[in-house]
Amino acid sequence: MRGNQTSFIKAMVLLFIVVTMASCSSVPANDQEALTELKKINDPIEPTNRFIFNFNQGLDAAIIKPITGLYRGIFPSIIRDSIHNFMNNIKTPVVLANDVLQGEPERAGNTMMRFIINSSVGIAGLRDQATNWGFEDHDEDFGQTLAVWGVGEGPYLMLPVLGPSNPRDAIGKLVDNLIDPINLWADNDDREWVPITRTAVNGLDTRDRLWDILNDLEKSSIDYYAAIRSLYRQRRNDDISNGSGSKNNKTPNLAETTVINDPLDEPQISAVGP
Amino acid sequence: MSLVSRGLVATLFSVSVFLSTCIVRAHADEFTNGAERFITSLAAKAEVSLLSDHISPVEHQKRFRNIMLSSFDLNGVGKWVIGRYWRRISKSERAEYLKLFEKFIIATYSKRFRGYTKAKLQINGTTKRKNSAFVNSQINRKGSKPIRIIWRVKLANGKYKIIDIVIEGMSWIQTQRSEFVSVIRNSGGKVSGLMDALSKKIVFLTSYKN
Numbered sequence A: 001m002r003g004n005q006t007s008f009i010k011a012m013v014l015l016f017i018v019v020t021m022a023s024c025s026s027v028p029a030n031d032q033e034a035l036t037e038l039k040k041i042n043d044p045i046e047p048t049n050r051f052i053f054n055f056n057q058g059l060d061a062a063i064i065k066p067i068t069g070l071y072r073g074i075f076p077s078i079i080r081d082s083i084h085n086f087m088n089n090i091k092t093p094v095v096l097a098n099d100v101l102q103g104e105p106e107r108a109g110n111t112m113m114r115f116i117i118n119s120s121v122g123i124a125g126l127r128d129q130a131t132n133w134g135f136e137d138h139d140e141d142f143g144q145t146l147a148v149w150g151v152g153e154g155p156y157l158m159l160p161v162l163g164p165s166n167p168r169d170a171i172g173k174l175v176d177n178l179i180d181p182i183n184l185w186a187d188n189d190d191r192e193w194v195p196i197t198r199t200a201v202n203g204l205d206t207r208d209r210l211w212d213i214l215n216d217l218e219k220s221s222i223d224y225y226a227a228i229r230s231l232y233r234q235r236r237n238d239d240i241s242n243g244s245g246s247k248n249n250k251t252p253n254l255a256e257t258t259v260i261n262d263p264l265d266e267p268q269i270s271a272v273g274p
Numbered sequence B: 001m002s003l004v005s006r007g008l009v010a011t012l013f014s015v016s017v018f019l020s021t022c023i024v025r026a027h028a029d030e031f032t033n034g035a036e037r038f039i040t041s042l043a044a045k046a047e048v049s050l051l052s053d054h055i056s057p058v059e060h061q062k063r064f065r066n067i068m069l070s071s072f073d074l075n076g077v078g079k080w081v082i083g084r085y086w087r088r089i090s091k092s093e094r095a096e097y098l099k100l101f102e103k104f105i106i107a108t109y110s111k112r113f114r115g116y117t118k119a120k121l122q123i124n125g126t127t128k129r130k131n132s133a134f135v136n137s138q139i140n141r142k143g144s145k146p147i148r149i150i151w152r153v154k155l156a157n158g159k160y161k162i163i164d165i166v167i168e169g170m171s172w173i174q175t176q177r178s179e180f181v182s183v184i185r186n187s188g189g190k191v192s193g194l195m196d197a198l199s200k201k202i203v204f205l206t207s208y209k210n
Helices: A002-025 A032-041 A046-074 A077-090 A092-101 A105-120 A142-148 A167-179 A181-188 A193-209 A211-220 A224-240 A255-259 B002-023 B030-050 B057-071 B074-080 B083-088 B091-114 B172-186 B191-207
Strands: A157-159 A163-165 B121-129 B132-141 B144-156 B159-167
Touching: A032 B083, A032 B172, A046 A157, A046 A193, A046 A224, A077 A092, A077 A105, A077 A193, A092 A105, A092 A142, A092 A167, A142 A167, A142 A224, A157 A167, A163 A167, A163 A224, A167 A181, A181 A193, A193 A211, A211 A224, A211 B191, A224 B172, B030 B057, B030 B121, B030 B132, B030 B144, B030 B159, B057 B091, B057 B159, B074 B091, B074 B159, B074 B172, B083 B172, B091 B191, B159 B172, B172 B191
Parallel strands: none
Antiparallel strands: A157 A163, B121 B132, B132 B144, B144 B159
């Protein structure tokens, strides 16, 4: 397992170098608007990413979606929810670590209470009793922690099987796996089936939860790849800002999305250009 | 034991933070109040006319279209989502594009709305930035986290119109814009490429059965 992860890091670093170099080449220097647009899209290896996206789509259609369909057919939503809760609960230590690393005592306390309640009253995490008692679920990962520390996302990356990402989030995922207590325990005892099973079940659960959304999106989008790219970034930014710090009643963090390009203004990015 | 006590300290801390945010309340003005009333009445109207079990698909589509056209600034959004390319097309192309955009939006969302069950929209207050009001709301679901929805509303000629919906931090117009610009770029910077894609999509969306 360790060996795999080291080679994964090496591959990521190599990929990062290739990506940075590729981004230097194909920029039209004379068109200011096109330049701004390209910077905003921030997807220098788009052809490669689209190729991987198509591969992932094929894999989904041939294997992942049919298996998820079977899973949805066999198990009623009560059981699927329990599995989701269980998987969510065993990942709590990693969420807690990231809460702490981000300097969020309030959320760290919330995460701790959730773990205590759900591991006991929630029957080993199968029931999410904590939410009913006012300790709502939230997600944190090391990619978000890096963002809070000021690390930029870098260029968009489509990872094989894993889907949309970027160098920051990919490294974050890796670190989360390295610090996970269950993975550490399994690694020490040579129980390779533990992380493998966990990854598989997590994947199944994620695909199950996205079932309707992806069905709708694929049907209605005219560029599915671009839609996913945009949604992934917006969702991550929302996660990073923790939905602007409060559940409700606060000004949403729209600075990065809609306010800069106000729809009330004429669609002009700059005065320069045709 | 230490885990529990640390949890308690954190809980007390979070309670105090929560209380302090309750005390600081944003003062509302006429514009934001109006925007909030507009969204509340729209939700009520949509519930009455769209979520009844006794209407035919054709009637449903008609009602949905009326609500969309009267409460959304579809022309403004349509213009914004193609960004700088708007200035590159002729007057007649603009009119043709806006017509297609409207059809596309209606075709996309009228079907999506049919499967929805009744859900109460809870309004959590409204903020103002520039010429827009942001009506914060949430839909509560049993046993899981509520879904955060922000309605971005503008006031033009005395009428409120929605110009964006942001669900869990994901903006509708932002997503639409990335898609549209991507299609235009991949057809050599031509808006006609987008219009072809939209026409095909409208045919597909209106033909398939749910």
